[in-house]
Structure formats: C-alpha cells, structure tokens
Amino acid sequence: MSNPISYTTEEIAALLKVSKLTVYDLIKKGELPSYRVGKQMRVDAEDLESYKQRAKGIARASQAIKPEKSLSAASQVLTHGARPIIITGQDISLDILARHIEQNVSGVRPLRSYSGSMDSLIAMYRGESDIVSTHLLDGDSGEYNLPYIRRVLVSSSYVVVNLLSRSAGMFVQQGNPLHLNSWADLNQTGVRIVNREKGSGARVLLDEQLRLHGIQASQLTGYDTEATNHIGVASKVASGEANVGVGIEKAASIVSHVDFIPLIQERYDLVLMKKAENLHWIESVIAILQSETFQNELRSIGGYDLSLTGQVLYES
Structure with missing residues (x-):
C-alpha cells in the first residue's frame, strides 16, 4: 500500500510563499483539508494540489x-x-x-x-x-x-x-x-x-x-x-x-x-x-x-x- 505524501503547515507556508497564519486560516475556512498526527497538523499533497487548481481557476476567471x-x-x-x-x-x-x-x-x-x-x-x-x-x-x-x-x-x-x-x-x-x-x-x-x-x-x-x-x-x-x-x-x-x-x-x-x-x-x-x-x-x-x-x-x-x-x- 502506497504512503501518500503529506506536508506540515510550515512546509505548506513555504510552498505557497505565505505566512503560517494564512495556512491556518485556509484550514479553518475548510479550503485546505487537514488532519492531525499527534500535535502536528498535516495536509495531503493531493489536497494541496486541489486547492492550487481552484485558486488557478479563480485567476483564469479574472483574466477572462x-x-x-x-x-x-x-x-x-x-x-x-x-x-x-x-x-x-x-x-x-x-x-x-x-x-x-x-x-x-x-x-x-x-x-x-x-x-x-x-x-x-x-x-x-x-x-x-x-x-x-x-x-x-x-x-x-x-x-x-x-x-x-x-x-x-x-x-x-x-x-x-x-x-x-x-x-x-x-x-x-x-x-x-x-x-x-x-x-x-x-x-x-x-x-x-x-x-x-x-x-x-x-x-x-x-x-x-x-x-x-x-x-x-x-x-x-x-x-x-x-x-x-x-x-x-x-x-x-x-x-x-x-x-x-x-x-x-x-x-x-x-x-x-x-x-x-x-x-x-x-x-x-x-x-x-x-x-x-x-x-x-x-x-x-x-x-x-x-x-x-x-x-x-x-x-x-x-x-x-x-x-x-x-x-x-x-x-x-
């Protein structure tokens, strides 16, 4: 069984080039699905990619x-x-x-x-x-x-x-x-x-x-x-x-x-x-x-x- 890639909130912040507080806000709003492992919050790579595609969709709408x-x-x-x-x-x-x-x-x-x-x-x-x-x-x-x-x-x-x-x-x-x-x-x-x-x-x-x-x-x-x-x-x-x-x-x-x-x-x-x-x-x-x-x-x-x-x- 494959082990899906996941990221910490710090890694998400670095990848998106935003603050860690912004990542928490996205999680709180339900825009970025997450789960907890011990004391650490994690986001699966496929959920991060889905969020990025939704964001790109909004950008394409504005460019239209x-x-x-x-x-x-x-x-x-x-x-x-x-x-x-x-x-x-x-x-x-x-x-x-x-x-x-x-x-x-x-x-x-x-x-x-x-x-x-x-x-x-x-x-x-x-x-x-x-x-x-x-x-x-x-x-x-x-x-x-x-x-x-x-x-x-x-x-x-x-x-x-x-x-x-x-x-x-x-x-x-x-x-x-x-x-x-x-x-x-x-x-x-x-x-x-x-x-x-x-x-x-x-x-x-x-x-x-x-x-x-x-x-x-x-x-x-x-x-x-x-x-x-x-x-x-x-x-x-x-x-x-x-x-x-x-x-x-x-x-x-x-x-x-x-x-x-x-x-x-x-x-x-x-x-x-x-x-x-x-x-x-x-x-x-x-x-x-x-x-x-x-x-x-x-x-x-x-x-x-x-x-x-x-x-x-x-x-x-």
Whole structure:
C-alpha cells in the first residue's frame, strides 16, 4: 500500500510563499483539508494540489475579463457585486478586522494582501489598495509611519488611524547564548543574522538601527539572507541557521526554541485612501476599530497595546 505524501503547515507556508497564519486560516475556512498526527497538523499533497487548481481557476476567471478592466473591476465580478477593498499587511489583527468588515459593512468585500509596509504604501499610491498597514520607523525623528506616508502619498487624500502598538525586537536562540541584548550587540564577531525582504517594516527597523549605531550592513554575516515573514525569521533562528533576526513578539510565542528580546514599541497604523467610492465605508471601519467587540477580540490574543486603537492620527 502506497504512503501518500503529506506536508506540515510550515512546509505548506513555504510552498505557497505565505505566512503560517494564512495556512491556518485556509484550514479553518475548510479550503485546505487537514488532519492531525499527534500535535502536528498535516495536509495531503493531493489536497494541496486541489486547492492550487481552484485558486488557478479563480485567476483564469479574472483574466477572462476584458483587458481594459482593472484588477479591482475583476475582483468586483468575482465578489458577486460587492465592491472589494484590499487590506494589506501580515498581522493577524488585519484578518480579524477583515472579518468584522465583512460582517458589519454592507456593499463591500474585504480581500487580504500580505505585502510589506513600504510595498503596501506604493501599491496604495498606484491605486491598488484601499487599507494599508504600516510600521515604518523614521530613525531621525523617532516617529512611526507618518514621515513615510507623507513622502509616498504625495497629493493624495487619506486618513491615518492607529490599529495597535506591539513589541518589536530581536529573535535569539533559546537561552541567548551570544548574550545579544541591544542593537549595538549585532556588531559582535560571529553573529549571523537573518533579514526580512526590502520594503518590510522589520527591514526598515533594522536598517535604521544599524545607521543610528554606525554599523555597516556589509559587516553583518547573513544580511542578504531573507525570510518573507516574522515566523520565517524566528524559525531560521530556532533551527540554528542564524543567531538573530528582527521581528515582533507575537511570532516568538508561536515558534518553539526561540527567545525574544524586546527593544522598541512600534506603532502599527492603518492608512485609508479617501477616494470618492471609499467614503461611505471609511467611517464604518473606524467605528469597528473603536468598538469594544473588536478590541476585546484583540485583547483575547494578548501582546497588543490598544491604548490608541481607533484614534485618528492624521487626515490629509
């Protein structure tokens, strides 16, 4: 009897180039059949292939739409008349927000894009997204997000609202054998780093700290080694492929055999593009952010500072 090939959630995430949380979401929604072996969740290869074929079918349907129609127009056909709004970013709080929007705001269908902060802002400038999440540190001012938003979204009309604040810092191997406790410690001999992709908030945080501490990126072994999400960085540290990586505390609570060194409290904001067709739902989204129902759900996850959640920080 043949033994069918199966994959762990980590392997599925790597194959699909998505976060592990996205894989769990697909399993939860029933889009990716799974089963448990001991404490480990597994997906059979044939079920993964079936999911990929269904996804390709949706892509072919969108390509069949006349070329002059935009991506948003194609998405609108696929969402049965509800206007799609694209929400970018990787934090699980955005998946929760998307669900609340779907349940409470009529006439729209939230779609998720797992892009980094800078790429998301550029996509918004190009008209390819409606709600963008950012956690970009400006090292000179110590300000999060607004300096970058103002530079990228030139002549655009938008509103910036706080989603949450969270602890960022370094993933280190369990027990912190190299005693890495500050940004300056990255300059130690023998340290091997794993980085995030260009445009991500974690990459900007690292680069700004290196600049402020007078450390050349070329001095860091592994600087060009990249992972596409926080869990990927933490996993490479846990496996011994690297000694340290930059990310958020939440990922360290998911990945085993890695410790977290908190170094900064980062502000995680949302940018909502104020196009004419968006105005009717912007107030509803802000109301969701300010609601006890939404905030209580985030509190149940833990690790978030919600003291500014729902507060309008800037409006152009």
